[in-house]
Amino acid sequence: MSEITSSIPLQINPDLQEERDKASFNVTELTHIIYGGIEKTKKRKRLEKLLFSDPFFQEYQNVRAFGSRSEYYAASVKKSTKIFKLRRQHKWTDEEYETVLDICHDDLALTLHHTMFIPALERLATEDQKSKWLTLAKQYKIIGTYAQTELGHGTYLQGLETTATYDPQTREFVMNTPTLSAMKWWPGSLGKSSNHALVLATLIISGKKYGMHPFLVQLRSMDDHKVLPGVRVGDIGAKMGGNSVDNGYLILDNVRIPRNNMLMKNAQVSPDGKFVTRGPSKANYATMMLIRVQICTMAYQVVSSGATIGIRYSAVRRQSKLDPQDREPKILEYQTQQYKIFPGLAMSYAFLFASRSLTRKYEEAFAEIQRGDFKSLPELHCLSSGLKSFCSEHSVRQVEIIRQSCGGHGYLNAAGLGMLVNAAAPMITVEGENTVMYLQLARYILKRFAGAMSGQQLDGSTSYLSMDPATYVCPVMSETDCRNLTALCDIYRYRSYMTVCRVARQVQHDMESDMPQHVAINKNLVDLVRAAKAHSYYIVVKDFVEGVDALVASAPVIKVLRTLCCFYAAHGIAEYSGDFLESEAVGLHQLKWIKNLQVSLLGEIRPDAVALVDAFDYHDITLSSALGCYDGNAYERLFKSTENDPMNKEEVHPSYYQYLKPFMEEMNKSKL
Numbered sequence: 001m002s003e004i005t006s007s008i009p010l011q012i013n014p015d016l017q018e019e020r021d022k023a024s025f026n027v028t029e030l031t032h033i034i035y036g037g038i039e040k041t042k043k044r045k046r047l048e049k050l051l052f053s054d055p056f057f058q059e060y061q062n063v064r065a066f067g068s069r070s071e072y073y074a075a076s077v078k079k080s081t082k083i084f085k086l087r088r089q090h091k092w093t094d095e096e097y098e099t100v101l102d103i104c105h106d107d108l109a110l111t112l113h114h115t116m117f118i119p120a121l122e123r124l125a126t127e128d129q130k131s132k133w134l135t136l137a138k139q140y141k142i143i144g145t146y147a148q149t150e151l152g153h154g155t156y157l158q159g160l161e162t163t164a165t166y167d168p169q170t171r172e173f174v175m176n177t178p179t180l181s182a183m184k185w186w187p188g189s190l191g192k193s194s195n196h197a198l199v200l201a202t203l204i205i206s207g208k209k210y211g212m213h214p215f216l217v218q219l220r221s222m223d224d225h226k227v228l229p230g231v232r233v234g235d236i237g238a239k240m241g242g243n244s245v246d247n248g249y250l251i252l253d254n255v256r257i258p259r260n261n262m263l264m265k266n267a268q269v270s271p272d273g274k275f276v277t278r279g280p281s282k283a284n285y286a287t288m289m290l291i292r293v294q295i296c297t298m299a300y301q302v303v304s305s306g307a308t309i310g311i312r313y314s315a316v317r318r319q320s321k322l323d324p325q326d327r328e329p330k331i332l333e334y335q336t337q338q339y340k341i342f343p344g345l346a347m348s349y350a351f352l353f354a355s356r357s358l359t360r361k362y363e364e365a366f367a368e369i370q371r372g373d374f375k376s377l378p379e380l381h382c383l384s385s386g387l388k389s390f391c392s393e394h395s396v397r398q399v400e401i402i403r404q405s406c407g408g409h410g411y412l413n414a415a416g417l418g419m420l421v422n423a424a425a426p427m428i429t430v431e432g433e434n435t436v437m438y439l440q441l442a443r444y445i446l447k448r449f450a451g452a453m454s455g456q457q458l459d460g461s462t463s464y465l466s467m468d469p470a471t472y473v474c475p476v477m478s479e480t481d482c483r484n485l486t487a488l489c490d491i492y493r494y495r496s497y498m499t500v501c502r503v504a505r506q507v508q509h510d511m512e513s514d515m516p517q518h519v520a521i522n523k524n525l526v527d528l529v530r531a532a533k534a535h536s537y538y539i540v541v542k543d544f545v546e547g548v549d550a551l552v553a554s555a556p557v558i559k560v561l562r563t564l565c566c567f568y569a570a571h572g573i574a575e576y577s578g579d580f581l582e583s584e585a586v587g588l589h590q591l592k593w594i595k596n597l598q599v600s601l602l603g604e605i606r607p608d609a610v611a612l613v614d615a616f617d618y619h620d621i622t623l624s625s626a627l628g629c630y631d632g633n634a635y636e637r638l639f640k641s642t643e644n645d646p647m648n649k650e651e652v653h654p655s656y657y658q659y660l661k662p663f664m665e666e667m668n669k670s671k672l
């Protein structure tokens, strides 16, 4: 009788324990730094315990892995309502609720209610409207979504076709979807869950258009959830990932809503149909900016989860031979394996510091905006657009590389990596498609560069564009200089400056050659995006360097983070060496030194790799990966995962009786 069973050993895999024993720093100390202090770590642990002591959260993993789309959605609605009830019961603050979403990896059918509907009401409604709608939303007496994107337009908001026509006789807005391309298409939680939607529509008064404004529309009956007259709503179909969410379509046919259902913080329509604006024209775009900032944090969570799975698995997986006399090594010993995974590890910490810095800037600017001071809005819009694009692009790409680094098992759903990549992939598209967002940043940078050229003193993230490039000398004079974080940061800054400068001059030259501005811009779009990427890379490296420099921590923690920071910067220069050489931020000698350093840093990071991902302190249920579990018992967990596979329910699958058996019988009878 075989002794092979699917029971999970109680002890930690010795290969993983060995890694933990040799860590050079205190993991708990780093965990506290990551979560913002010991109290926050403790609070997160308490919340985790509260959530995961409910067996439902374990069962949910099975539905997620093996359920049909409809079962997965239903389980996710159940999960959402459980969490909403717990929130009310325990009176969680917004911060505590955010922590719960992080713990659950935001895998909630009703996620849009909290991530967009409530923030939109907070930002776009008047105080009176808030006291009504926001209160109802926070008490879950209404469930809502943010319905902006249409079948025909997502990026170009001025092209939205849904109309809200004011009728002064009845003091109502008449909401319409005039064409096929005008139907709302994509909003999360719209298809089946929400009974209300914040519909972004073009306001029309007496035949004149007044741009995009937010309107609160009831979609479903509060008694039986049936769709209201004039409303057609449904799910848009299965997606690559994120299938717990019912992204939906919405068609409105002469749906009348009271005048007060237009959210009027930024613009008002008086009962007799007069239109008055307050604040800047882009004030109604405020909710998108918030989510762009949050996407940077999500990108950190995605890449750090991927790195945790990849590194733990690589420490317990043994394959092939290094030393012919020795046993098969852990695959983490292979330099190529380190080169696939450590960039994701370093990126995790880079994005942690960058997203933290961006969130702080956002909160400061938001407080100013609330006081009616909009001066930081353009800078914040462009910084958040650039970093949203940069962090999402890099994290999704890196997690896919990590998935590949796990060999065949990485391809299994049970590994958790495919689901992670697929769920994270839309970060590149949502809240502004990345190229478009990079171009928003590029447009801002060009303006700032032109300002600097005309002698303006710049401040904020683009202040370096006032530099005199003639004074630049590559700060790396020897191999040892390559470890100087300030020097590496200067190299990024100069590369960005030169990339911006080159495209700015080209656009200017094209326009001076009588090319219309839009033609000149389109001719240079690729280089404009390149400039925005170079600027974003510089900001991320700068935030990482400054973040590590400002840390109050023990010497071993600072040392290991400085090593990671150095690796992150060196790796970027090596990866994009063409750009760095072309901009003359480095010469061939420096590039060679930096590439050598990058490779030798792999070996320095290696002994701390497991400890560095342990510090993220992800709960096994949050990671949802047989390969990345804390105990490292990857094989046992993979085998165990097959128990829940519906394919293994019967010894003989029904398809045998239906198809295979008659086929075999026919074949056996056949004389051919």
Ligand SMILES: CCCCCCCCC/C=C/C(=O)SCCNC(=O)CCNC(=O)[C@H](O)C(C)(C)COP(=O)(O)OP(=O)(O)OC[C@H]1O[C@@H](n2cnc3c(N)ncnc32)[C@H](O)[C@@H]1OP(=O)(O)O
Binding pocket: 146, 148, 149, 154, 155, 156, 157, 158, 188, 282, 285, 286, 288, 289, 291, 298, 302, 377, 378, 381, 423, 424, 425, 426, 427, 429, 430, 431, 432, 433, 436, 440, 443
């Ligand atoms: C795990 C993962 C799960 C991931 C899943 C997570 C779930 C998320 C759910 C997703 C929800 C959504 O996607 S909701 C839908 C999101 N949709 C979007 O993000 C749409 C993207 N499009 C836009 O934001 C805009 O239309 C944009 C591309 C910027 C162009 O706008 P316009 O044409 O109106 O403006 P432009 O002519 O380009 O610019 C005019 C000026 O306005 C400025 N401007 C533009 N936007 C601005 C803004 N927000 N704040 C301030 N200023 C702004 C520009 O800088 C210009 O300044 P000057 O140069 O000074 O004139």
Ligand SMILES: Cc1cc2nc3c(=O)[nH]c(=O)nc-3n(C[C@H](O)[C@H](O)[C@H](O)COP(=O)(O)OP(=O)(O)OC[C@H]3O[C@@H](n4cnc5c(N)ncnc54)[C@H](O)[C@@H]3O)c2cc1C
Binding pocket: 112, 146, 147, 148, 149, 152, 153, 154, 155, 156, 185, 186, 187, 188, 242, 247, 426, 429, 430, 431, 432, 433, 434, 435, 436, 439
């Ligand atoms: C999972 C998911 C969830 C979503 N949730 C919501 C939601 O809750 N609410 C909501 O309202 N919307 C939602 N959306 C929609 C999302 O916001 C849009 O898909 C997104 O803004 C991109 O717009 P688009 O689809 O029109 O892309 P397009 O603009 O059609 O992009 C297609 C291509 O055209 C290029 N392009 C377009 N314009 C330009 C330009 N000016 N310059 C250069 N290139 C350009 C882009 O770079 C891209 O390569 C969601 C989308 C997804 C995938």
